[in-house]
Amino acid sequence: MxxxxxxxxxxxxxxxxxxxxxxxxxxxxxxxxxxxxxxxxxxxxPPYPEPLTICLKFAISKAIGLAIVGASSIIKLPQLIKLLRSKSAAGVSVVGTMLEAASYLIMFAYAARLSFPFSTYGEQSFLFIQDILVAVLLLIYSAQTLLAVGILLPAVAAASYYLLLASPGPSLATLQTLQAATIPLGLFSKLPQIVTILREKSTGQLSAVSVFAYFFGSLARVFTTLQEVDDNIILLGVGLGAVLNFVLVVLMIMYWNAKPVADSKKKD
Structure with a gap:
């Protein structure tokens, strides 16, 4: 040996x-x-000396964090493909998607301002972009193309510029307030989707792959946050996200392959 x-x-x-x-x-x-x-x-x-144990935990956290960032770049791809193929917005909440996108943009701007390790928050940039693409498709398939192109995209561009590129941009105090607001924002971003599933008794065009990947990714992010980020606001936010993603997983299992109520009534 x-x-x-x-x-x-x-x-x-x-x-x-x-x-x-x-x-x-x-x-x-x-x-x-x-x-x-x-x-x-x-x-x-084992048991290893404390410095080695700390380094092993840190290395595992880094590996998980980088894996999350990498996987997040394609995590919504199944959802996008499902929407493009079906050309339907059934079962997917556009309000929830846009609230989620706003939350990711704020969290990314806050973590970047505080110079946290990119491995602890980098996925938020990819998830933000993918959420915007999902929201645009949902609006287009809901016959609201003008709202998508004329209002949503310009608003997203303006908000992104102000939070990330403007000089001077928002103060740290403002970002801290916005970061705290992502906690209820995260709750409200998931509630419309949960309500939509419960109302229609179907997951419609919601991608099971994306839902399950979100849940396991959020659990992993709780671990990396505990290891590398000393910020209770961020920890509370990712913890709440994991709980809500678990609720979506449960609903996905409950209504697996179930047809929307509206479709059932049409057949009757």
């Missing part, structure tokens, strides 16, 4: 500078030295 570890150490200690620098930037110099340079977790049996 020692010879194997020695060979592995020879590889990790000879990594090209760009790769090593990236590792240091993600893990920090101390944890990089323990985990990558020295492979300390292979040389010691």
């Amino acid at each position: 020692d010879s194997i570890i020695s060979h592995l150490q020879a590889i990790t200690r000879a990594l090209p500078s760009p790769i090593a620098d990236l590792g240091v930037s993600i893990l920090g110099p101390d944890c990089y030295s323990l985990l990558i340079h020295d492979l300390a977790f292979l040389q010691q049996a």
Whole structure:
């Protein structure tokens, strides 16, 4: 075993500078030295010394966080494809989608202003963009194209510019207030979708893949927030999101393949 570890150490200690620098930037110099340079977790049996335990938890959190960010770039793709194929907005709440998009934009702007690690919030940018695309399709398939193109998109562009690019932009106090507002906003973004499902007794064009992926992603985000972000407002927000996503998972299972009430009445 020692010879194997020695060979592995020879590889990790000879990594090209760009790769090593990236590792240091993600893990920090101390944890990089323990985990990558020295492979300390292979040389010691659990229970590990406290510094190594901390670094392992931190590395797991980073890996999960980066996986969430990567997966979030396509997490709404099944929903978008389902809408494009069906050309129907049935079962999907446009109000809930737009409220969710607003929440993601605010959380992204707040975390970026406080320079939190990108792995702890980067998915919010991708989810925001995808929510806007979903909202546009929902409006178009609800015969409200003018509202989508003439009002929604300009409003989104203006809000994005003000929160992310304007100089001077909103003060930190303003962002903190907006961040706190994302907690009830997150609640209200999910309620219309929950009400829509309960009213229609069907999930309509809501994508099961996206719902389940959202739920497991939100659970993972609670873990990474606990590990890397010392902010109770953010923790409360992601915790509430996980609970509401669980409710949607339960409803998705309850009304799996159920036809909307309106369709059932038409057949009768």
